Amino acid sequence: MTAKHSAKEQTVALIGANGMLARMVRERAPQGYLLHLFDLPEFDLTDRDQVLEVLTRLSPDVIINCAAFTNVDGAETERDLAMAVNGTAVSTLAEAAIMIDATLVHVSTDYVFDGSKAGPYVESDQTNPQSVYGETKSSGEQSITASDLTKFFIIRTSWLYGPGGNNFVETILRLAGERDELRIIADQVGSPTYTADLADAIFRLHTIATKPQSMIPSPYGIYHFANEGSCSWYEFACAIVEEGRKHGLPLKVREIYPISTEEYPLPATRPTNSVFDKAKYRAISGAPIPDWRESLHTYFLQREIKE
Ligand SMILES: NC(=O)c1ccc[n+]([C@@H]2O[C@H](COP(=O)([O-])OP(=O)(O)OC[C@H]3O[C@@H](n4cnc5c(N)ncnc54)[C@H](OP(=O)(O)O)[C@@H]3O)[C@@H](O)[C@H]2O)c1
Secondary structure, eight states, X not given: OOOSOOSSOEEEEEETTTSHHHHHHHHHOOTTEEEEEEOTTTOOTTOHHHHHHHHHHHOOSEEEEOOOOOOTTGGGTOHHHHHIIIIIHHHHHHHHHHHHTOEEEEEEEGGGSOSOOSSOBOTTSOOOOOSHHHHHHHHHHHHHHTSSOOSEEEEEEOSEXXXXXXXXXXXXXXXXXXXXXXXXXXXXXXXXXXXXXXXXXXXXXXHHHHSGGGGSSOOOEEEEOOOBSOEEHHHHHHHHHHHHHHXXXXXXXXXXXXXXXXXXXXXXXXXXXXXXXXHHHHHHHOOOOOBHHHHHHHHHHHHHHHO
């Protein structure tokens, strides 16, 4: 094994490397970050022996965990697998990070909250997941915070979309291309998040932690990150169709109707309010966070280039 990497170069084990967020992490990694990619089927996060063996052999400076069981409704019937990936496996990553003195960056979700708060959620707010997916993600968070690992970032995010994934933006574009009318839930409010902005935030936080003077006070801990502003799923859908039309997509849809959660029952309960307070991230990074409309527009521009 070579000597542990120079002060500048950061070796990263990127877990769940083929997922939607991870693809963007690969694209946005700043110079000096050397990424090693791990995903199913070769690498199974639930295989503790394999995870410990692979990570101790690589001995990365950073483990970025983008892997998860992300099928929110599917988790209601596949609790064991969801818990194995989102809960138990995260404790293996924390264990590995302690063994090799790596920083663990773990991505979590707004679904750890029950959504009953009147205002935006701060990091220290009580979690109270209402779905199996939320429970398993909350368990993953706890396995890090209850461990002896001090060098970690848990970054909670919400309503994620970006290239290469099943996400609300692509679903709405598909449906708007097929149907005359759409009915979209208007009584759940949150903040859409473009994967490019989240990937940048991940590296910004990690870069801060690599600067020696930043260690007092410690930058590690839990952060909320989403695009600025908030909307309902209905408002998000209207904005997606508007952007789609601006970008010349052949959309058939004529009307979008706001409906209530009760009118569109799903297996998993979602929070009514999942808006984040992001002051902690803004304070430490000093970086502005793009508004969700602006980032949606950027996504459409990127989409156009890639088409
Ligand atoms: N998407 C959202 O709206 C949203 C919102 C809030 C938070 N988040 C969080 O953001 C993170 C990234 O989400 P995403 O949407 O990018 O997820 P994603 O597209 O579903 O990607 C997850 C990746 O993890 C892999 N994976 C699943 N089980 C694994 C295992 N046992 N071992 C190794 N890899 C495994 C998946 O492989 P397969 O595809 O082969 O299963 C996939 O490549 C997750 O932590 C998620 O909980 C997402």
